[in-house]
Amino acid sequence: MSLPLYTHPTLTVLVDDSDSFLRSLAFQLDPIHASKTFHDTTTALHWLRHGDHGRRGTPPPPPLHMNFDTQNQPGDQFNVALDIDAIYRIAGQPQRFATPSVLVVDYSMPQMNGLEFCELVSDLPCKKILFTGAADEKIAVSAFNRGLIDRYIQKSDDHALDILELExxxxxxxxxxxxxxxxxxxxxxxxxxxxxxxxxxxxxxxLKQDLGFIEHYLFANPTGIVFLDKFGRTRLMMIETEQGMAAQYEMACDSDAPQSLLDALGARRVLPFFSDVDGDGMYARHMGDNWQRYCATPQVCQGRETYYWALFDLPPHYYAQPPLAYTEFLRQERELANAAASVTSTRRGRQRDRETTP
Known part of the structure; x- marks a missing residue:
């Protein structure tokens, strides 16, 4: 099992020519899988290429930066700087939940079939599921082998919805x-x-399963993982190795820390998160004997090496503003959907009135 640098809820894009089927499917899906539906392939393609999912706020800055040193290096070589903090700051971007990560598409549609649709978006990073009752297995296997789709699910399967949510x-x-x-x-x-x-x-x-965390991001200083639950509450899983614990001890010694802290660090009884606004994550002299309020009892995880970890509340100064909670995003999406449905209903009503007016 590998650990991605970050994860958060995303959008599932549903494309099917049956509007009633789309409404039913979107309603039945677990709310953790927020969805956007399209019964018109042209509209879906335009949204995937030019939609508002990339414009709901300022896009996060890229964590990689190229530095071209024309004096000391050949022209075809360059240094790469990685801004680790840019990873956890993704949680401060409201539009992160609107990222389309999985496309679920029907096969038999009037404008183009599902595989033709997938071919037109084959350059996009979203994963693709052919969810249909029309395409036979040979067509699906061929599409999978060509890399057009990642999964094939038959609508007629008795457990189709469960399989879809799992995939x-x-x-x-x-x-x-x-x-x-x-x-x-x-x-x-x-x-x-x-x-x-x-x-x-x-x-x-x-931890994510037991404590209800739905997002995680690599955190740089101190090393660890930032978690968020669906209400936007943040926790830091601080992770230290023996080398990191030794560095904490040495820094505390250099800063004339109380002997009680040195003893606790030396015995691995505490894991400190010195989280003051202007601090560097290490013990500082002004903390004095108040060091206990920065510490937690570490848990030990024995993997390829020994890890000491503990959960801390993440102080609000780490974000320019509180991260948008997933529950709030879902509420906003419902409001947008209801507003769109209201506009559509009004237009249809006016159309009927025009048709019945003598």
């Missing part, structure tokens, strides 16, 4: 794994080896 969860996870793979390989070269440890990855997944 949505799997493919959304794969979406984030693929999206962060390059960055993940880079950070694994530095102080984030826990990302490649399956035992620690399993611990993260258990």
């Amino acid at each position: 949505l969860t799997t493919l959304q996870r794969r979406y984030f794994t693929d999206q962060s793979e390059t960055l993940r390989e880079l950070v694994l070269l530095h102080n984030y080896h826990f990302l490649g440890d399956p035992v620690l990855a399993l611990q993260v997944q258990r």
Whole structure:
């Protein structure tokens, strides 16, 4: 099991020429799978290419920066700087939930079939499910082998909805794994080896399931994972290795920390998160004997190496403004959908009035 650098809820895009089927399917899906529906393939294509999912707020800055040193390096070489903090700041972007990660498309549609549709969006990173009662298995296998689709589900299957929800969860996870793979390989070269440890990855997944976290992001200082639940509440899973604990001890020694703190650090009885606004994450002299309020009792995770971890509340100063909660995003989406339905109903009513007026 690998751990993506970040995950958060996303949009499932449903494309089917039956408007009633779309409404029924969207209603039956678990709310964790927010969806956007299209019964017209042209409209769906336009939205995927030019829709508002990339404009709901300021796009997050790219974490990778190229630095071209024309004096000291050949022209075909460059340095790469990675802004780790840009990863956890994705949670501060309201539009993150509007990212389309999985496309569920019918096969038999009047303007084009589902595979033709998938071919037109084959360059997009979203995963694709052919969800249909028309295409036979040979067509689906051929499309899978060509890389046009990632899954094939028959609508006629008695457990079609359960299978769909299971595959949505799997493919959304794969979406984030693929999206962060390059960055993940880079950070694994530095102080984030826990990302490649399956035992620690399993611990993260258990915490998400047990405590209801639906988002996670790599955190740089101190090293760890930031979690958010559906209400936008944040927690930090601070993760230290033996080397990191030794660094905490040495810094505390250099800062003339109380002997009680040094003893606790040396015995691995506490894991400190010195989270003052102007601090660097390490003990500072002004903390004095109040160091206990920054500390928690660590849990031990024995993977490829020994990890010490604990959960802390993340102080609000780490974000410019509180992250948009997923529950609030869903409420806003319902309001938009209701407003659109109201406009459509009004237009249809006016059309009927014109048709019946002598």
